[in-house]
Amino acid sequence: MKKTALYDQHIAREAKMVEFAGWAMPLLYNSIIDEHQDTRYYAGLFDVSHMGEVIVRGPGAENFLEGLIPTSLEKLYPGKSMYTCFPNEKGGVIDDLFVFMRDEHDYYLVVNAGTTDKDLKWMHDHKIDNVEIIDVSEQTTKIDIQGPRAKEICLDILQFDQIADLKRFHFTTVPYKGTTVMVSQTGYTGEFGYEIFVDNSQAVNMWLALIIAGLPFKLATVGLGARDTLRLEACYSLYGHELSDTITPVEAGLGWLVNSEKNYIGSDVLKKQKTEGAPRTLITLEMLEKSIPREGCRIESDCRVIGEVTSGGFAPYLKRGIAMALVETGEVSIGDEIDVVIREKRMPAKVVKRPFYKYQG
Numbered sequence: 454m455k456k457t458a459l460y461d462q463h464i465a466r467e468a469k470m471v472e473f474a475g476w477a478m479p480l481l482y483n484s485i486i487d488e489h490q491d492t493r494y495y496a497g498l499f500d501v502s503h504m505g506e507v508i509v510r511g512p513g514a515e516n517f518l519e520g521l522i523p524t525s526l527e528k529l530y531p532g533k534s535m536y537t538c539f540p541n542e543k544g545g546v547i548d549d550l551f552v553f554m555r556d557e558h559d560y561y562l563v564v565n566a567g568t569t570d571k572d573l574k575w576m577h578d579h580k581i582d583n584v585e586i587i588d589v590s591e592q593t594t595k596i597d598i599q600g601p602r603a604k605e606i607c608l609d610i611l612q613f614d615q616i617a618d619l620k621r622f623h624f625t626t627v628p629y630k631g632t633t634v635m636v637s638q639t640g641y642t643g644e645f646g647y648e649i650f651v652d653n654s655q656a657v658n659m660w661l662a663l664i665i666a667g668l669p670f671k672l673a674t675v676g677l678g679a680r681d682t683l684r685l686e687a688c689y690s691l692y693g694h695e696l697s698d699t700i701t702p703v704e705a706g707l708g709w710l711v712n713s714e715k716n717y718i719g720s721d722v723l724k725k726q727k728t729e730g731a732p733r734t735l736i737t738l739e740m741l742e743k744s745i746p747r748e749g750c751r752i753e754s755d756c757r758v759i760g761e762v763t764s765g766g767f768a769p770y771l772k773r774g775i776a777m778a779l780v781e782t783g784e785v786s787i788g789d790e791i792d793v794v795i796r797e798k799r800m801p802a803k804v805v806k807r808p809f810y811k812y813q814g
Contacts, residue, residue, distance in 0.1 A: 457502035458594045458656035466674060474567035476503040479676040489682050489769040491673035492642055496600035497683075498663055498674050505569030505590045506650065507576070510559040513583035518552065518560060521579060523702065523711040523723050529554040534622050534637060537710055539575060540719030544701040544726065548572050549692055551639065553624055561635070563595075565692045579718070594656035598663060599646030599683075601813070602670035607647050609666035610659070611636060616647075621814055630655050638814075641680065643687030645814035679769075686768050688737060688777060688808035694748060694763045695735060695777055703727055704779065706735040706807065733760065734782045737807045738791065740774035744800040751794040752778050759784045762793065768809060775809050776802070 454477040463470060468479035479500065481488060491497055509518060515526055524537035531554055539547035548568040553561040564572045569590060576586050598607055608617055615625040616636055624637035632652045640646040651659050664672065681691070690696050695705045701719075702710045703726040711723045740746060746765030751758050760780030768775045776793065785791055785804050792799040 455503070457500055458653040459500045459502065459596075459660055462657060462660055463500065468674070468676060471677070473677060474503055474565075476566060478503060479674075481676040481678045482674050485676075485678035485682060486769045488673055488675040488679035491671065492600045492644060492675055492679065492683060493770050494601065495671035495673065496598060496602040496606055496646075496667060497642070497679070498660075498667065498672055499597040499599070499680060500594075500660070501597055501648075501680075502594045502656070503566035504595050505564040505566060505572065505588070506593045506595070507562045507564065507573065508560070508587040508589055509562060509576070509584065510587075511584045512558055513581050514558045514560055517579075517581050517584045519713065519715045520581070520717050521576070522552070523713050523717055523720065525713045525715075526552075526554075531556050532623055532625060534624055534639065538696065538702055538707075539572065540702070540717070540723060541698060542719055542722075543699075544703075544719045544722030545698040546692070546696040546700065546702060546705075547575050547698070549690060549696050553635075553637065568692060592653055594651050594653050594659075596649045596651065596656070596659060596663070597640055597642075597646060598649070598667075598672075599640045599642040599644045601645065602667070602672070603644070603646045606663060606667045606670055606672055607636075607649075610662045619647075630658060634659070641687075641689055642683040643689075643808070643810045643812050644683075682766060682769055685764055685766055685775065685777070686770055686808070686810035687812065688810075691764060695779075700733075700779065701726060701731060703731045704733045704735060730782060732782055733779050735763070736760075736778050736780055736785060736804050737809060738776050738778060738793070738802040739771075739805050739809070740776075740793065741790070741801040741803055743774075744793070744795055745774045746776040746793045746795060746800075746802070750776070752780055753792040753794060753799065754784055754789075756792075759791075765793075771809060774802075
């Protein structure tokens with residue numbers, strides 16, 4: 454298994470380590486529920502260095518990216534980022550990703566750990582002239598700090614006005630101990646926070662400095678377990694669950710990503726789905742009794758199967774079972790009651806408005 458530059462720090466804090474996408478990663482340090490609540494009420498510190506980072510630059514960078522993503526690049530300018538995806542020919546998703554515009558013809562892409570190699574192959578297979586594709590994943594540590602106290606903690610380490618004034622989906626670069634650190638006001642928890650990209654050589658220094666600065670603010674180190682429950686409450690998609698090679702962004706409730714007028718891979722399918730509707734729809738539901746839905750559980754309406762759970766679990770902040778599910782379009786609406794089949798037992802649930810937990814930034 455691969456190890457992040459912070460692996461020894463996790464071992465020193467007695468984290469429970471697991472294999473994830475080929476990496477040894479902390480599942481939890483204390484408990485998933487405690488780490489979840491600490492992030493919601495105070496702040497959480499995450500090592501997400503297993504993610505992939507790729508630079509795309511050159512005079513042809515814009516044309517190259519416009520041929521791969523369904524989201525218009527016109528909203529970007531240096532210092533601005535956006536969420537998007539790589540569709541395949543049938544409209545399914547190769548991966549979802551963030552695109553950061555660093556300068557004219559210079560973009561920084563953050564992709565998922567389990568799909569980094571697939572993404573790189575996809576980009577190289579569709580590469581055009583005047584474009585460089587540079588994988589910087591192996592030399593980059595990504596540290597996320599999320600929660601109501603994240604700004605106070607981060608400013609104690611990176612004392613620059615541009616950090617304090619960052620708006621959501623914006624980023625900047627600042628010097629740090631002889632290296633350059635990229636700081637983005639983004640995250641995957643539903644809380645205000647920062648994503649910090651630092652060279653591996655300074656990863657431990659940054660991690661420990663944040664931990665020390667966070668002591669007065671009850672900063673907690675957080676593993677992948679709580680990261681997943683946090684993103685589920687916020688209704689953020691997880692690749693392989695809400696998005697996949699066979700699930701389109703329109704079906705996943707991300708039709709707003711499909712706004713480019715360019716011809717990109719899968720554009721005919723996605724533009725048609727956006728205007729005429731998709732065969733499946735992502736819904737969110739809350740359990741009405743004590744039960745916990747899991748991925749793959751069948752969704753039934755009047756004893757007829759209409760779909761299945763894509764992500765589900767116990768929501769520590771909301772204190773109930775919740776799920777996202779992909780169902781046949783037109784079968785249910787917000788407020789309807791349906792059944793989730795858990796261990797072959799039908800459990801009642803209610804379709805609710807997305808998200809369960811609204812962004813708190």
